[in-house]
Each structure stands twice: as C-alpha cells, then as structure tokens.
Amino acid sequence: MAAAVLIKNLQKSYGDVQAVKDISFTVQPGEIFGLLGPNGAGKTTTIRCLCTLAKPDGGKIEVSGISVVDRPKEVRRRLGYVAQEVAIDKVLTGRELLQLQAALYHLPKAVAKERIKQLLQLLGLTDYADKKTGTYSGGIRKRLDLAAGLLHQPELLILDEPTAGLDIETRIVVWDFLRKLKASGTTVLITSHYLEEIDALADRLAIINRGVVIDEGTPSQLKDKIGGDRVTLRIREFTPVEEAEKAKDILQSLPFVEEVIINTAQGNSLNLIVKPGNNSLSKIEQSLAEIGLPTFSLAQSRPSLDDVYLAATGQTLMDAELAAVETRDLKKEKKQQMK
C-alpha cells in the first residue's frame, strides 16, 4: 500500500527566502501525523506544496502514490484542506458555503444535500447553517471549515495550525473530532507550533526547524531517544540561592542524577535529569531531609516534546518562536505566497 503522503527532499524558495531547504517524511494511511516547529520553520510552505497551491523547486511529493506535481487534479480530489486562517465569504450562510464547496468538488446535488446535512449535524452546526458566516465566532468558523474540508470524503485531511487562536473549549472539540476522524479511517496531517497539540494527537511527528526535518518518530520514541526523566524540585516556594546551591551539591552526588540546573527564573527551583526508574523522588526527598532542607514541591515527568526540540536545536520552541517573530517579514511572505 502506498504511503498516504510521501515527501522526499522537498525544496521551495520564495524570492531569496529558502522556506523549505530539505524536508522528507512519510505519512502512513490512517495515522495522524504532526509537523511540529516554530512559526517560519517551513511547515506552511510544505503544506502549500502538498495541496498543489505552490510548485516545489525540487524533490518528490506524492499522495497515495500519485505525484502532486504531475497529476495535481487527482491529488486535489483525494485531499481536504483546512487552512490556518479560515477563508469564508462573510456574506454567504454556512450552508451556501458548503453548497459552493460541494459544487467545486462536483458532488451530485442529492449527495451534496445529504453530506451537508450530515456534517452540519455531526459538527453541531445545524443551528448556524442558515446564518451568515460573518456572524460566526472563531470556533464555529473552524468547524464550518472542517465540514467544508470533509464534504467530499477525502482520504487525507490536511490542517494547518488547526487550533491557533482558538479558545481552549474549541480546541478540545477539534481534537476530539480529529480523533474520531482518524477512527473512521481518514489520514490526518496537521501542523502545529503547540507542543501539547502534537503530543495529544499525533501518532507520529516530524520536527521541522529552518526548513529541514531534524527528527521524526512517535512522540515516545523521540522522548526516549533523549533519555532520562525530568524532575522539578522546589525546596520552598521561593528558595534562597544558598539553599538551592547546597541542595544542588548534594543531589549531584546521587548515582541516578545526571544533571541539576538551578532555574533562577522560577524562584530558584531545581530542574533535574534523572535515570528512569522508581523511587527517585523519595530518595531525593530523603537526601534533602538529611541536610535539613524541606521539600515544597517535587514532581517527576517524562521528557516533553519541548525537551526533544531543545535537545535537537539548542533552544526551546518558545525561544525559537520569539526569535522567528523578530526576523520574519509577514507582509512579504504573504505577498510571495499570493504569487
């Protein structure tokens, strides 16, 4: 069976900006695949190439074994696309927008009517269907856009930042819906710069940074790869530096502790990397008690995708995000994408 999406050595530049330098990944049929990376990493450009909206400069892109460049029309039939910013015609009602969409995908009228009815119901949009989309909230719009993307029963649904800018409640609704979609056999490709989103949804993911894939795998594979559990320790709510230093010295001598960092930004709490295993917390607590230090809070967790990202790029996703905001010329990018 051909891969749902095959991207190999994709390259794409806009003017002198090399948005995608070398991206390769494979999405298997029926899985939710996540593209994780900060804004400006090349996620949207990759998606645009995949959706036939942009022509790649080099590399191979296939959807179910069909070349996107050579047979774009066949690819378009097979995929649904939900853009980051929902482009809806404010003057149309939700139903009219779906009817237009159905005609663009050449659904016979009877089929279109039935599909629209079903999807409106399934997405809880029935009450809004005959109101103008200009009156919709962000969450309702997103749901309408999901319905539009699914009208023609695509094999592959592509969502660019599906919950960016949405409230928590809508985010949960969208996540829930995407899980249902997966359960029904549709392949889902999402991009996100939210770690939790990818962690919660994706069966597998690729981390993208500056136009290249820096790692690919299941979330737990990637986490296991960097190894160690994370322990966060607060001796007091606000710990004096001397106490933190003292604790650091004693904890570093423990055999299962690999690294101890004092996080001054968090009231001198201590971040530890420890070997996975039991009893780490009680041993830590015990060692502190021996030198007369209390324990305000103590928690152990597996490494997060942010730790994966940090290990791969040397900066946290948040920092990369902030750095990207400073260097990006969004106006210029938009202009180039319109070409």
Add this chain to the structure above:
Amino acid sequence: MSQRITSSKAKSILAPNSSPAKQFNYTGSLWRDFIQETLALTKRLFIQLQRRPSTLIAGVIQPFMWLVLFGALFSKAPQSLFGDDLSYARFLAPGVIVFTAFSGALNAGLPVMFDREFGFLNRLLVAPLASRYSIVAASTIYIITLSFIQTAVIIAAGAFLGAGLPSLEGLSAIVLIVFLIVLGVTAVSLGLAFALPGHIELIAVIFVTNLPLLFASTALAPLNFMAGWLQVIASLNPLTYAIQPIRYLYLHSDWTLSSMVMNTPWGSVSFGSDILVLLAFDALVLFTIQPLLRRRFA
C-alpha cells in the same frame, strides 16, 4: 456536540471515500463539471450582489447623473454643434452606455483580487476544478449581466430625457456591442487581478485608466472637436469603437453594416468593420492574458 448521531453513524459520515472517481463520476464529462462549478461560482457572486446591492444601486445612479449633469452642462451649446438638430442628450446617451459598461468591467478584477488576498481563492484552487477558467468565466458572466442591467436603465432614462429609442434591431446591436466591450475589458481586469501584487495596485491602475480613457474617446465630444493628437488616440481607443456604432444607431433609424460610423484620421470606418475591430480587441486581450492565467493556474 453530536448527541443526535451515534458513533457508528459518525464513523460512516467521516469515512473516506475509497474511490472518489467512481462515486462522483468525475471522468467522462469535463464539460458538465465545468458548467457545475461555473454556475456555483456565479451564484456566489449574485448572492453577494443581492445581500450587498450598493454596488448595483450606485452603478445605476451614476450613469443617470452623468446623463443629467452632462446634459445640463452643454444644454446651451449651439444646436448645430453636434450635428443637425441633434440634442446633446441624444449625443451623450451612447457615450454614457459604453462608459458605464466599461467602468463596471474595469472593476471586474477587484472581487477576485480580494479573494486572493483573503485566501478564498485558495479554497477554489485546492478543489479539483474541471478548469480554473471557471473562476474567470463566473466573473465574466456576472459583470456582463450587471452591464446589461445598467445599459437597460440608461437606455430607458435616456429615452425619458429626450435621447430617443433605437429600434428593436438597433437595441440588439447595442447588446452585442456592449457584450464585446465588456468581455474585452473584463478580461483585462481579471488578468491584472492575477498579475498585480494587491488591491492597492489594482485600484491605482483602474484609477489612472478610467477617466483618461473616457476623455480620450468620443463619449463626450465628437472626433472633430479634438486636437489632432487626441483624435489619433481616440481613434485607437476601443471605447470609441463601441460608442460610435451605438451613436449611429441612436441617430439613424436605417443602418446597415456598411454605414460609415466614424471618420478617423486615416479614413472612415463602417459599422461592420467597427464590430470587427471590437472582435479583434477581444481576441487580442484574451490571447494576451492566457499566459498570465496559465502561470497562476498551472
């Protein structure tokens, strides 16, 4: 949010269609697909018009004001100035008909440009359209329909203001001429909507072409009123080739394809060859924008 739908029902609604080509019968009838998508896109434009009719209302009021104001401006001009016993209203009506149609057509690209800017065009471009020319076709159908409505209003208003009313045969000729000029200019505007970077630039182009082309045509004054150099420009202006035959229809109850409709610096032009010039203009424009559209639609 899906209380009324069981999970197994939801599953079947969301399940992918394993053979889209089969179920939706894509193959076989590209024409039917093309017509379906063109009609759907046209319908959208008319829904917009119905819910936001201000463009159409303004588009009907404006030519009416042209007729009244310009008519009043020259109302005391010597009677013989525009030809024997010819009122300026009668001279002006054809100019207003063509200019109104022209302005409307020149704006045809704006909605497409906004669709590009707001990302709505992407929705169309990721869809498996039979041909992306349906986007262009829908805009053209819409603009031509609007122009016909405006033309009808101007003809009626003109008749009311003393411009007279051509025969039924003449009216059909007017419809044909308006169609030809609108088709060409709409194509130019749509081409620009895909070629220019944004709506600011498109509006700028519309701004600098609109009135100059009006004044460099025979809409407001006959050729022999103009400076020699302007006569040359006006004789190259497609608007003139739309205005002159309509004016002829307004002034003469009997006309044939060999009737002379204007005297350019390089000779007279007959009704028939005038229509050929308009056809050539359309052909030239459609040919020129092809590569532009194809680059976008590749």
